[in-house]
Amino acid sequence: MTYHPRWQTIPEMVCSVGDRFGDSEAVVDGPLRISYVELAHRVRCAAGAFAEFGIGRGDRVAIWAPNSAAWLIAAFGLVTAGGVLVPVNTRFKAEEAADIITRSGAKAVLVQNGFLGQDFSVPEGFPAIEITSDFLSSGRPYEARGLLGTDIADVIYTSGTTGRAKGVMMNHEQTLRLYSEWCDLADLRQGDRYLIVNPFFHTFGYKAGCIASLIRGATILPVAVFDVPAVVDLVESERITMLPGAPTLYHSLLAVPDKHRLATLRAGVTGAADIPVELIRRVHEELPFQTLATGYGLTEAGTVTLSRPGDSFTDIATTAGKPCDGVEVRIASDGEVLVRGYTVMQGYLDDPVATAETIDPDGWLHTGDLGTLDEAGRLTIVGRKKDMFIVGGFNAYPAEIEGFLLEHPAVRQAAVIGVPDERMGQVGKAFVVLHPEAKEATGESGGGGVSAPELISWSRERMAGYKVPRYVEFLDELPLNATGKVMKDRLQGLAR
Known part of the structure; x- marks a missing residue:
């Protein structure tokens, strides 16, 4: 095409x-x-x-x-x-x-x-x-x-596949082409009333929300803070038809007792590595959505794959759909998802080294996600090459959170992993080793220097809420391999 x-x-x-x-x-x-x-x-x-x-x-x-x-x-x-x-x-x-x-x-x-x-x-x-x-x-x-269409239109910061936040540069042409197609695949129609709960600072809110609405002629209803009763009131009073969001959103709607108040909802879009099949089944059976698309994307390439109108329930529930037009997806020998095409970013702002590490000489973007492709070309995300986890739709990066925790005077070592959470999908769990002097007195959780609730409270004052570990477990030492790296698979075993 x-x-x-x-x-x-x-x-x-x-x-x-x-x-x-x-x-x-x-x-x-x-x-x-x-x-x-x-x-x-x-x-x-x-x-x-x-x-x-x-x-x-x-x-x-x-x-x-x-x-x-x-x-x-x-x-x-x-x-x-x-x-x-x-x-x-x-x-x-x-x-x-x-x-x-x-x-x-x-x-x-x-x-x-x-x-x-x-x-x-x-x-x-x-x-x-x-x-x-x-x-x-x-x-x-x-x-x-x-x-010009090739001029940079926005720089959206993401930690990408590693480390410190990096500014993803995208131009006008990329965004207009991709989200024109998104309107078709997501079934966004002229006259739709689109409740945008996804934050505007995120590609899902700004591009798949605001820009898509103006391309298609949908009415934008911005939501500053996600509050279930307020959202239900808006759906009913403003006759909302379009409501995309993280899986957390649909879990919340399924818990609404008066589902007749949601009767106008027609289309939704969601995406995450670990959407429960049961969630998609219940949305189809218990909510009025005629279409609920699932997809996969990242800031460095926008929406990469999306399910298609008419896809079977099983395909929508178990895969992230097929690549968008003009986008190639392949799986590397180590299982990493690689993406190539016009949607791939123009690079990281002022960071040619990180750009070269992420986009190889053949133009393939290394996503850091692990996946598989079926015979029909549908992508399934099976995990993350790096340790990133997603809390209610927001990417959380263990290295960044660990850096904050190490600023606490009692903390000697910290390792963070994502653990399952019914409402948020995943939340952080921190494994912490305290300095010897902080362990001298015995205490309920961590041995006197700081308790788990105190460390969580301390964290809330220093980092965004979705990054704050929900759980803290104190260890005498972290499990390390021969090169001194923390074996997070062992920590996952402890968490289970």
């Missing part, structure tokens, strides 16, 4: 929504209701404000704020001014966010203070702009000229 681009850039697509969809609702955010005509105007005014602020083609600007209409207008206004979007995880503490803001070289940071009591403290030297202020409406309507 030959792809014929309708638009070259994201601003071109966004600024056309007024002509394409007129006065139909584009965004509903609490009492705020914006038509497509008005959204296009607000985006152009925001672009003017950014241009007057000094943001031009290729300038990076960070957004550290929850899902909202203002986030959308700010993000699309920024790219329409020629800027590059750098979304920041709202669950990050100030230190974590400062690292990304600083390394991205952002010219400014857009924030919304007061969210969940979070202090969005911007590092010194970076101008902070409140997205709830009058800034976004202060500019004259503007669209940058000369933007």
Whole structure:
């Protein structure tokens, strides 16, 4: 199938929504209701404000704020001014966010203070702009000229397959082509009412949510904090038809007693390495969804595979579907999933070494995930080459969490693994060895220096909630191999 681009850039697509969809609702955010005509105007005014602020083609600007209409207008206004979007995880503490803001070289940071009591403290030297202020409406309507589809549109930070967070660069063409196809495979239709619970700082929320909705003409209803009763109220009152999310979302919906309130739901999309088959069966039998697609993706390549309309229940429940058009998937000799095609990132920002380690000379992206392909080309993810685990849809990286734990004065060694959790899919469990002086007094959990609840509480003050270990077990020593590396398979055995 030959792809014929309708638009070259994201601003071109966004600024056309007024002509394409007129006065139909584009965004509903609490009492705020914006038509497509008005959204296009607000985006152009925001672009003017950014241009007057000094943001031009290729300038990076960070957004550290929850899902909202203002986030959308700010993000699309920024790219329409020629800027590059750098979304920041709202669950990050100030230190974590400062690292990304600083390394991205952002010219400014857009924030919304007061969210969940979070202090969005911007590092010194970076101008902070409140997205709830009058800034976004202060500019004259503007669209940058000369933007190309090959220009970088966003830098989304991920730890990728190893270590410290890295900025994944994607261009306009990649995103528009991939999420135009996503609309078809996910059965997103013009006039759909799309409740976006996935965070906008994540590819699933921003691209498979906001951008897909504007490509297709769906109404966006942003959700800043996932709360089951509030979501059910919105589904019922706003007649929601589209509701993608992590498996956690569907577990929550299955527990809703008054399922007739969910009657308008038609389509959903989910994905994870360990979706229980029973979950897919129950969703089909107990909820009104006509389609529930499953897929596989990563920040470095967007959506890689997705199930197809008409796939059997077994295929949807047990595989992540087939590769998207123009995307190749193969399994390396060691079982690693490799991806090649137009969707593969343009590289990690300012990190050619990590880029070369991740994309080989033949253009294959090494995902770090382990999988199999069946005869029909459907992918099944069977595990992770590295130790990453997924907590309620968020990637958690043991090395990063272990680094935080080692900052505690009583902790000498720490090793973190993911363990099964019925609601979140997986959660972290930390195995900790204390310094000798911290073990001198006997204590309930860890020998006096610190207890498990105290260490968990300490962690909550220093890292995003999904990274905080839910369990802590104290050991006299960690199991090490001959080269001194922690044998995490042994720890998994202990956890079981």
